[in-house]
Amino acid sequence: MGKEMIGELELNRIYQRDCIEGMRMLPDNSVDLLLTDPPYTMPTITAFGRKKVRNVADLSIQETYMKALKVEFERVLKPNSPIFIFCDDNYYTSIFRAFYDWNHTQMIVWDKNKIGMGKPFRKRHELIFYANRESIDYHRSEGLTHYPTVLNYKPVGQERVHGAQKPVDLVSDIIRGFSMNGDIVLDCFMGSGTTAVASKELARNFVGFELNSDFIELANQRLEAIERGSSLKEASHDE
Ligand SMILES: C[S@@+](CC[C@H](N)C(=O)[O-])C[C@H]1O[C@@H](n2cnc3c(N)ncnc32)[C@H](O)[C@@H]1O
Numbered sequence: 123m124g125k126e127m128i129g130e131l132e133l134n135r136i137y138q139r140d141c142i143e144g145m146r147m148l149p150d151n152s153v154d155l156l157l158t159d160p161p162y163t164m165p166t167i168t169a170f171g172r173k174k175v176r177n178v179a180d181l182s183i184q185e186t187y188m189k190a191l192k193v194e195f196e197r198v199l200k201p202n203s204p205i206f207i208f209c210d211d212n213y214y215t216s217i218f219r220a221f222y223d224w225n226h227t228q229m230i231v232w233d234k235n236k237i238g239m240g241k242p243f244r245k246r247h248e249l250i251f252y253a254n255r256e257s258i259d260y261h262r263s264e265g266l267t268h269y270p271t272v273l274n275y276k277p278v279g280q281e282r283v284h285g286a287q288k289p290v291d292l293v294s295d296i297i298r299g300f301s302m303n304g305d306i307v308l309d310c311f312m313g314s315g316t317t318a319v320a321s322k323e324l325a326r327n328f329v330g331f332e333l334n335s336d337f338i339e340l341a342n343q344r345l346e347a348i349e350r351g352s353s354l355k356e357a358s359h360d361e
Contacts, residue, residue: 128152128306128329136318136330136338141310144331145194153198153329154305157296157317159208159288160191184216191310192220198308202256204300206230208288209249217251226254231272232292250296269299283340284314294320301326315341322348 126133129149137144163184195205209217214229221227230250237244250273275292293316297307303325309317312330314337321328322345332338 126327128327131329133306133327133329134318134322136312136315136332136341138333138335138338139331140333141331142190142194145191145198145308145310148194148198148308148329150197151200152306153308154200154203155297155301155307155326156195156199156203156205156207156309157293157307158206158309158311159286159313159317160213160311161286162208162210162213181212181216184213185219188217188220196255199255202254204252204254206296206300207251208232209251211249214249214251221251221253224253224255225257226252228252228271230269233272233274234277235274236277282314283344284337287314288316290316290320290323293317294324297321297324297326312341313337315344319344319348 129152130147131137131144199205207217218227218229228251230252232248232250234246234248237246239245273292273295275289278287278289297317297320301307305326307317307321307326307328309328309330312318312332315330315332318328318330318341332341
């Protein structure tokens with residue numbers, strides 16, 4: 123059987139490409155769900171070599187970058203496809219401004235139930251920006267329609283292979299609730315491939331981009347583990 127394609131690209135592959143260049147190779151109106159996790163401070167680091175977002179100018183760079191991504195998101199996504207973008211308190215503001223003209227936006231808190239660094243408050247959450255351009259009346263499977271805005275999932279523990287790796291259970295629950303079997307899920311910042319792993323386990327198709335070949339290799343190993351039936355469940359949903 124031939125490989126399934128999305129435009130010029132193969133489905134269920136992670137390409138080593140800049141994500142904007144990569145998305146330009148995807149056809150219009152072809153993606154059912156975007157779930158992605160950009161490096162929260164990357165545009166600022168690229169521009170200024172700073173490790174932290176320090177001021178409004180930094181935020182405007184974040185916003186400009188997000189707007190460039192949004193141009194491609196709007197082209198490749200179906201009109202009522204939902205999007206989920208992991209972010210933090212700073213990056214959230216830039217993302218929110220970039221998507222101000224979409225009909226539905228919400229902020230979801232991922233409560234890790236584990237205290238991290240920070241002063242005076244020690245941080246134990248990350249944020250997920252949700253948006254839908256048209257309506258919330260999109261197809262969903264398994265009736266997962268009543269999510270709270272605070273989600274409790276343990277962060278990935280010692281077994282993590284990427285510094286920013288997200289829990290498979292969290293990503294799976296979003297994909298399960300906001301797409302159907304066979305749908306196409308896009309993650310343009312794949313990292314260690316959590317979105318690919320969750321999509322594969324849930325019989326969705328995925329396509330993704332990642333700049334770092336080591337991470338692609340790790341993602342492919344995780345995908346092969348599923349084929350061998352030895353997928354590791356890294357995190358558990360806090361009941
Ligand atoms: C926050 S991490 C994603 C982690 C992922 N969610 C996981 O669970 O492993 C973001 C990733 O985006 C990649 N990246 C950065 N800039 C990129 C670009 N322009 N195009 C594609 N990938 C990029 C980085 O190498 C990094 O691995």
